[in-house]
Amino acid sequence: MPKIYVLSEKCFGCGLCAKSCPFSAITMTARPDKKLKLAVIDEMKCNFCGACLDACKKYQAIVIEKDDISVKTVDKSLYKNVWVYAEQRHGEISPVVFELLGKGRELADKLSVKLCAVLMGNKIESRAKDLIEHGADTVYLYDDEMLNEFQDDPYCELLSQLILEEKPEIILMGATNIGRSFASRVAAKIHTGLTADCTGLDIEPETRNLMQTRPAFGGNIMATILTKNHRPQMSTVRHKVFKKASKNPGRKGEIIKKKIDKTKIKNRTKFLQFVADVSQKVNLAEADIIVSGGRGLGKLEGFLLIEELAKSIGGAVGASRATVDAGWIAYSHQVGQTGRTVAPKLYIACGISGQIQHLVGMQSSDIIVAINKDPECPMMKLATYAIEGDLYQIIPEIVKELKK
Amino acid sequence: MDYFLTDEQKMIVELARKVAQEKIKPVRQEFDESGEFPWEIVKELSQADLMGLYIPQEYGGFGGGVIELCIAVEELCKVDGGIALSLAATALGTFPILLFGTDEQKKKYLPRIAKGEILAAFGLTEPESGSDAGATKTTAKKDGDFYILNGTKCFITNGGVAEVYVIIAMTDKSRGSRGASAFIVEKGTPGFSFGKKENKMGIRASATCELIFQDCKIPKTNLLGKEGAGFIVAMKTLDQSRPGVAAQALGIAAGALDEAVEYAKTRKQFDHPISSFQAIQHILANMATDVEAARALIYSVARAIDKGDKDVSGASAMCKLFASDVAMRVTTDAVQVFGGYGYMKEYPVEKMMRDAKITQIYEGTNQIQRNVIALDLIKKSAKKK
């Protein structure tokens, strides 16, 4: 176990470390002579993240001693190339993949390596070209009926095997249900680091490390995470965070068809059936405009107004948890910590006061418009445009205005 | 203030608060508007073991007493005074069985009540005999191994939703109040039907309706206590149950106080939160004092009852009288603190004020409570001499 301590002779009691600690593990206490304060670290709370070391660069009063446990490190020079896992569902490449290709191309160019895509599925070969035209230099293709539907076992085994053979240094996957499920399994299997739900990716030039930035604690803090001693560096990436790669028709690349030795692939689960969601589809994550209603609607019928506005502005309908709990609208519309996280171009919050759990689900929207009676509520304070007043008067006016 | 509740009692408070906050609060407005009976909440209360709080363990209950019932009802009523009645009114219908039932009667009904599978109700009031219980018109005529019931009971809480009813009916009109008897009547007995559901001012989530008996034939084993003991059953039941109604009133008042304090802290006028104004502070101080006094009285009487004090008529009436007057006062003041917003249905205090009013009326109007208290006072004074 690592140790952390404060060199009391170097500590000037400035308190910068305490402020920097995301775990509130540092408190400033009075010294016996009562002159300067002294930082005291609660080891039970400390996670050795090192934030305090950065804060105390000037005085260097905090020391972390890492353990001398000899952890096997890999020879990083053996690992090359940036990979994008080209997730497909029912033969369609998931939209996030093209965003990954855009970012992946940028990272590969910085590292002066190739960008490769891994495509798995059944009768999927025709899609490989699309990946190349969006920036992939090489596509590893697994085309087999065994891969017709996504199942964790075979997908995990094949990708893990390919990683061990080809040794990429970075693998990007979409933070979709499929991506998050089997990336976790792959990382566990090949013993490497996986960072979930990244919103920022960059290269640290000296080390070639991938700096993976992601929200934590419900978006209240951001953390930049490194996989220093393991390879490949794996990240899942949120949809709609990075720009889609532009298409370059006729772009050439290599397609490597991989054979599957079925006797060696274990597949314990059995796919029985896909049942499409036939209910009116609420794809909040894809929507560019979301109109959301909250407790301020006062009643179930309020959502008729929200729907009307959504329809006239071409957006989807969102909702706060309070309205879902009250049974005014289905859970699939819920935005926030226990609902969907969204980042549309425009988010119109009607009668939503903006509890933190809701804010973390939508605060990365480009433009936020708040309509609320209470000018002091968090949503109004954070909105790009805050409209104070009765939503039952304002929304019909906006609808009227839009129809002009 | 610390009332030194036992660990078990603290658990009851914690659990009731959880049910109230997580399950009742999100739906209270809806039920208040629709006036529907909150079956889903009854299920939650049953699953949490709260329906059997005051029922002995041998009959499948938790083995608590009046105090356990009171603290749970208080906690639930802080959020909604109507929904919690499914529990409180069932207690009112169960107490006569607990106090006067034979072992067989207890075995038949208590375990299912304790599990929350069925609700109970108590039927005393009639259209023409409210406070004047001696004027009861419902009759029970003995016919071999049966009694035949005829008459109408009104304003019966849990009416229609309860499976078990304890009914006071006259077996011998000539003997006046000594000619009344108590009976257990099950829902579904031929000749037993329900009248219209009342459209009420407050506690709208509770079911209130008429019970109609037309040649309703019940086995004589359903007689509760002795023939002619009906009013004793009723009086002893009410002695036990009044702290429960008082706890309902207390809960409503405490809930309104909480809302008022929170609101006063956030509402700004003249650039300051209104809680910084003495005019508001004094209102809040009076409300808090009232609530605490009611709580202290209810808890001590409930504990006395549980410890076996038999002479509780006066004190138990005082609980009900005091706490319900407090509830009316405190909720009215809460609306005042909220100002114009308090009058609007968007905020919870107007509902609390509507809910509070009934506590001054039912299970004996507060005028009747004063009669009970005075009578008790004079009786005791006479005994001293």
Add this chain to the structure above:
Amino acid sequence: MNIVVLIKQVPATTDVKIDEKTGTLKREGVEAQVNPFDLYAVEEAIRLKEKYTGKVIVLTMGPPQAEKALRECLAMGCDEAVLVSDREFAGSDTWATSYTLAQAIKKIGSYEIILCGKQAIDGDTAQVGPGVAEMLDIPHVAYVKKIEKIGDGKITVERMMEDGYDLIESPVPCLLTVVKEINNPRLPSLRGMMFSKKAEIKHFTAKTVEADKTKLGIAGSPTNVMKVFCPPARTGGERIAGEPSEQAAKIVIKLKEAKII
């Protein structure tokens, strides 16, 4: 049927405040709670027990205070609780956490189903469940919204996907991570609370679970936090005043200028 439920104690986020000066999370005095998504796993486990008999063992890795979270699960109806706690685990990332939990489950021994919430609300990674399954070398299905049937050593579940659901059959033992749609978690019962209060909680340490020290805590974690910072706070924008009709006209102009509409 033995069911193991993995839970995590997380800050009760309703109370999480951001220090306005420093932008860091004020965790002092913040109450802890069972990760809300895990409650669905606990509920599902109890329902399975009620239907098929067996016992539910709830397992968490965390500081000693996490005992409270375990007791909450016992009050809901779990039968046994295990706390895996050791300073050696400090700084564990999802890989080291998965490893530690997998070791603890091996120690528990026999189980048919492992249930987890889809993710924790503090880390939001959704990685530990599948990671544990891999390390135990058992299959897993993530995002389960319904358990259709169990029998003949097999379990059939509905896996929620963005466009509907997949029906998947898996042999047991297996690990499932569940989503909110699967059930409506119960509150504790009074009897459960009484049981929970007195129940003994088993404590596992790094030694009990026979862990390889190089795979624990910060040393065993492939990922390291390089820095933690506050996202640039959104500062309030413009207030749009006037009569409703004026406000409406102004906002529509703004949105047109921004080329949103």
